[in-house]
Amino acid sequence: MAGGNAAIVAHAIVINPNLCIMYRGYKAVYIELFISKNVITERMINLLRGIRGATTVVKNESTEIIERVIELLTAIVQANEFEVEDIGAVIFSSTPDINATFPAIAARNIGWTEVPLFGTQEIDSPNGIPQCIRVLILLNTDLPQKEIKHIYLREAVVLRQDLKQESHVSES
Numbered sequence: 001m002a003g004g005n006a007a008i009v010a011h012a013i014v015i016n017p018n019l020c021i022m023y024r025g026y027k028a029v030y031i032e033l034f035i036s037k038n039v040i041t042e043r044m045i046n047l048l049r050g051i052r053g054a055t056t057v058v059k060n061e062s063t064e065i066i067e068r069v070i071e072l073l074t075a076i077v078q079a080n081e082f083e084v085e086d087i088g089a090v091i092f093s094s095t096p097d098i099n100a101t102f103p104a105i106a107a108r109n110i111g112w113t114e115v116p117l118f119g120t121q122e123i124d125s126p127n128g129i130p131q132c133i134r135v136l137i138l139l140n141t142d143l144p145q146k147e148i149k150h151i152y153l154r155e156a157v158v159l160r161q162d163l164k165q166e167s168h169v170s171e172s
């Protein structure tokens with residue numbers, strides 16, 4: 001390895017003689033070192049973060065579920081300002097009293113067609129709130145964890161009152 005790269009290596013995890021990952025703050029840089037060909041390439045890799053959100057519906061009806069999920073996803077995107085291309089995957093859960101449709105359909109309706117989507121049923125806890133749809137967006141981002149804005153709308157605002165809320169949509 002050339003002497004000029006000594007400072008880089010000091011902050012790097014060396015995977016093998018031709019590959020290391022360097023951290024600059026929250027950003028990771030994937031570095032390939034093709035020493036024999038005298039080529040060094042860098043490619044930025046962002047860290048994976050999770051963005052949480054939740055909302056509720058009044059009725060177990062497909063139209064309302066889709067509308068509420070679109071409202072939630074739109075609010076999350078606005079608050080966190082990311083591109084669809086940076087989404088790794090999205091996981092939805094619905095409480096057992098909501099089965100009229102799949103929340104994933106709402107994500108596709110707003111153009112998240114290439115994003116891996118998954119839906120599951122939330123634990124039927126006696127302490128939970130009814131008719132609730134939760135989301136976890138796995139996002140490649142250079143934002144530190146504390147700057148991620150989690151969004152809870154409608155009756156779901158009660159779920160994480162310890163978090164700062166960006167917005168509150170009242171039940172209508």
Ligand SMILES: O=C(O)C(=O)C[C@]1(C(=O)O)C=C[C@@H](O)C=C1
Nearest residue numbers: 052053054093122123134159160
């Ligand atoms: O954040 C929520 O949606 C919650 O209901 C809170 C909480 C938690 O205790 O962290 C509880 C249950 C859910 O599966 C996810 C998270």
